[in-house]
Amino acid sequence: MPVITYREALRAAMAEELDRDPNVVIMGEEVGQFHGAYKVTEGLLAKYGPRRIVDTPISEAGFIGMGIGGAMLGLRPVMELMFFSFYSVAFDQIFNNAANIRYMSGGLINCPIVIRGPANGGTNVGATHSHTPESIAAYHPGIKVVVPSTPYDAKGLLKSAIRDNDPVMFMENTLLYGESGEVPDGEYLVPLGSAKVMREGGDISIIGHGRAIQMALKSADLLKEKHNLNAEIIDLRSIRPLDVETVLASVRKTSRVLLVEEAKPFCSVSAMLACIIQEKAFDYLDAPIRRVTSVDAPAIYSAPLEKEQLPTPQKIFDAALAVLK
Amino acid sequence: MTKKSPATKNTEATARDARQAPINAKLGADEKIQFYRDMVRIRRFEERCLRSYQQGKIGGFLHLYIGQESVAVGCCSVMGDNDHLITAYRDHGHALGVGMGMNELMAENFGKYTGCSKGKGGSMHYFDPSRHYWGGHGIVGGQVPLGVGLAYGLKYKGIKGACLTFMGDGAVNQGAVHESYNLAALMDLPVVFIIENNGYSMGTSQELSSAGASLAGRAEGYGMNWAIVENGYDVYAVRDQVSAALKLAHDQSKPSVLEIRTYRYRGHSVADPDSTYRDKTEIEEYKRTKDPIIYYQTALLAEGVLTEDIIKKIDESARAEVETSAQFAEHSPYPTMEDVKKDVYWEVDNPQDKKSTGCLFFD
Numbered sequence: 295m296p297v298i299t300y301r302e303a304l305r306a307a308m309a310e311e312l313d314r315d316p317n318v319v320i321m322g323e324e325v326g327q328f329h330g331a332y333k334v335t336e337g338l339l340a341k342y343g344p345r346r347i348v349d350t351p352i353s354e355a356g357f358i359g360m361g362i363g364g365a366m367l368g369l370r371p372v373m374e375l376m377f378f379s380f381y382s383v384a385f386d387q388i389f390n391n392a393a394n395i396r397y398m399s400g401g402l403i404n405c406p407i408v409i410r411g412p413a414n415g416g417t418n419v420g421a422t423h424s425h426t427p428e429s430i431a432a433y434h435p436g437i438k439v440v441v442p443s444t445p446y447d448a449k450g451l452l453k454s455a456i457r458d459n460d461p462v463m464f465m466e467n468t469l470l471y472g473e474s475g476e477v478p479d480g481e482y483l484v485p486l487g488s489a490k491v492m493r494e495g496g497d498i499s500i501i502g503h504g505r506a507i508q509m510a511l512k513s514a515d516l517l518k519e520k521h522n523l524n525a526e527i528i529d530l531r532s533i534r535p536l537d538v539e540t541v542l543a544s545v546r547k548t549s550r551v552l553l554v555e556e557a558k559p560f561c562s563v564s565a566m567l568a569c570i571i572q573e574k575a576f577d578y579l580d581a582p583i584r585r586v587t588s589v590d591a592p593a594i595y596s597a598p599l600e601k602e603q604l605p606t607p608q609k610i611f612d613a614a615l616a617v618l619k
Numbered sequence: 620m621t622k623k624s625p626a627t628k629n630t631e632a633t634a635r636d637a638r639q640a641p642i643n644a645k646l647g648a649d650e651k652i653q654f655y656r657d658m659v660r661i662r663r664f665e666e667r668c669l670r671s672y673q674q675g676k677i678g679g680f681l682h683l684y685i686g687q688e689s690v691a692v693g694c695c696s697v698m699g700d701n702d703h704l705i706t707a708y709r710d711h712g713h714a715l716g717v718g719m720g721m722n723e724l725m726a727e728n729f730g731k732y733t734g735c736s737k738g739k740g741g742s743m744h745y746f747d748p749s750r751h752y753w754g755g756h757g758i759v760g761g762q763v764p765l766g767v768g769l770a771y772g773l774k775y776k777g778i779k780g781a782c783l784t785f786m787g788d789g790a791v792n793q794g795a796v797h798e799s800y801n802l803a804a805l806m807d808l809p810v811v812f813i814i815e816n817n818g819y820s821m822g823t824s825q826e827l828s829s830a831g832a833s834l835a836g837r838a839e840g841y842g843m844n845w846a847i848v849e850n851g852y853d854v855y856a857v858r859d860q861v862s863a864a865l866k867l868a869h870d871q872s873k874p875s876v877l878e879i880r881t882y883r884y885r886g887h888s889v890a891d892p893d894s895t896y897r898d899k900t901e902i903e904e905y906k907r908t909k910d911p912i913i914y915y916q917t918a919l920l921a922e923g924v925l926t927e928d929i930i931k932k933i934d935e936s937a938r939a940e941v942e943t944s945a946q947f948a949e950h951s952p953y954p955t956m957e958d959v960k961k962d963v964y965w966e967v968d969n970p971q972d973k974k975s976t977g978c979l980f981f982d
């Protein structure tokens with residue numbers, strides 16, 4: 295199977311959907327002539343032209359709102375936020391308009407927009423540029439939230455997101471753009487709302503999403519190597535819809551749960567998961583659920599501290615042992 | 620300077636020779652040399668930052684100010700005791716302009732505890748309220764309402780001061796900027812909006828990002844005075860125009876918009892390859908004909924204020940100063956994990972005055 299990067303996988307997904315559906319347009323700051331700040335959209339302007347690959351001014355509230363309006367009329371805009379952190383400039387458009395328009399119109403209108411871009415810390419750019427708003431987005435009924443952690447999922451999920459008839463916030467990671475993985479040529483879809491068992495094991499379920507899953511896989515190697523423990527790793531891939539069944543099946547199997555994510559701990563995705571698990575599988579648990587999240591403070595700039603503020607394979611390893619004690 | 624609107628009576632400063640403007644005519648040789656020194660210090664500082672970035676000592680984003688020095692130095696040099704300043708992420712020049720020390724700035728870039736923000740903000744987020752320097756802001760346009768708020772605070776407190784509120788030519792298209800214009804004009808707030816028009820926002824030229832004939836001219840819709848400083852490379856011209864706008868703010872509590880034409884030599888940030896959207900010859904041409912340091916140096920040599928000897932000494936001492944700052948940064952400690960949760964809440968940092976109960980932090 296061909297091996298391509300996460301970045302190339304995203305680009306391929308957009309290109310295929312541009313080919314397939316004339317209503318798909320790509321918009322955002324620097325997506326055309328500059329090829330995207332992180333080069334995700336490289337080459338698309340040359341191939342599809344300025345009618346479909348649209349450079350916007352630095353006006354997030356304006357152009358995201360414009361995308362939402364276009365979507366209401368049946369376009370399928372794929373909007374790039376240079377950093378997902380800038381979603382807050384467009385907060386009203388996303389969470390009042392995109393999230394509620396279907397409901398408030400009694401189902402007369404729908405909003406097939408994708409808002410995508412990197413949502414991660416760990417790149418030394420400080421608090422304003424390091425937001426991880428999965429839970430904030432998923433809090434809003436009407437919004438879907440997707441977080442791919444591999445090139446395969448990046449492509450399959452983005453294609454599904456573009457075809458979805460609801461607004462999807464698609465959160466990528468600058469530290470994954472250059473990571474490679476096997477991606478088949480041609481058409482395939484990864485449906486929204488299906489988690490993936492990345493590694494099977496019977497001793498503990500480590501559940502999370504995004505780059506934290508890549509770290510969890512490293513910790514699983516360590517757990518095996520040092521303690522002969524078999525961790526099962528579940529990548530949620532999609533936060534809303536959430537694959538509750540796959541999560542619960544793993545919990546019933548291992549009876550021990552560690553939740554991992556890069557976001558802050560308060561009202562986060564892992565907090566929601568912990569609630570669901572204790573509600574639906576309390577009797578299966580042999581130990582309290584634990585979590586590894588970012589340290590609860592704005593993202594620090596200082597590089598060595600920022601690394602420690604985020605989850606690390608070592609922290610996940612230590613927390614897993616604590617759950618298993 | 621181009622004066623545009625008949626409806627908006629602008630500053631006294633018209634197309635006269637900026638050097639003859641009263642604000643400049645009264646300058647002594649020492650002051651003139653000081654502006655030159657400040658520009659050289661900014662440039663050497665930026666060059667050293669670039670080197671440290673390439674050595675891996677500075678990470679993340681580093682937006683260099685090289686080419687724009689006359690703007691920060693000119694603006695800061697006319698600020699009075701009660702004037703304030705706020706800017707975006709390309710903030711090194713302004714920080715040095717208000718007198719922040721190279722050590723604390725370089726250490727901030729290195730992410731060290733001795734940095735102006737204890738290594739928490741980085742290059743984009745310098746702060747020094749004691750010098751009326753309110754940042755250093757990473758979100759494009761996000762600082763502009765704050766500038767209006769600082770001006771509001773000054774007026775409310777009855778302080779005769781103003782806030783210089785900087786933004787780039789790309790930032791003018793943020794909704795927050797337009798809302799700020801309206802608020803400032805409606806409420807007669809003492810703010811000077813300064814658009815540092817360096818021609819580009821990242822890889823996008825000004826023509827491709829902004830509709831309408833003029834960026835500053837948008838002020839007209841709000842009934843604000845506005846002007847364009849065409850030769851923003853000339854520190855005298857910048858001083859002339861900015862002091863006039865400050866006077867308007869001080870004497871009449873009126874906002875205004877100044878667009879200062881300038882140019883950045885380096886990529887948008889150090890990580891920007893800078894090869895796709897502009898011609899190398901464009902950069903070379905600007906450097907050759909409009910470099911703010913060379914332009915001012917030539918003027919001061921002609922005036923007999925500078926000599927080759929002084930030029931050399933200034934350059935040497937600037938180089939020594941930046942080198943010292945790099946050593947200082949290098950040998951400073953990083954913050955600790957304990958520091959990560961400090962400076963989040965005032966109450967937590969001041970437990971003696973803590974009034975709320977309950978949990979503030981979570982694991």
Ligand SMILES: Cc1ncc(C[n+]2csc(CCOP(=O)(O)OP(=O)(O)O)c2C)c(N)n1
Nearest residue numbers: 380709757758759787788789790819820821
């Ligand atoms: C809200 C927001 N959108 C986008 C960005 C990314 N970004 C940072 S600087 C920049 C260009 C700004 O250009 P300009 O205002 O002209 O300032 P200059 O860099 O030229 O000083 C962009 C798009 C950001 N930091 N914040």
Ligand SMILES: [Mg+2]
Nearest residue numbers: 787788819820
């Ligand atoms: Mg600019």
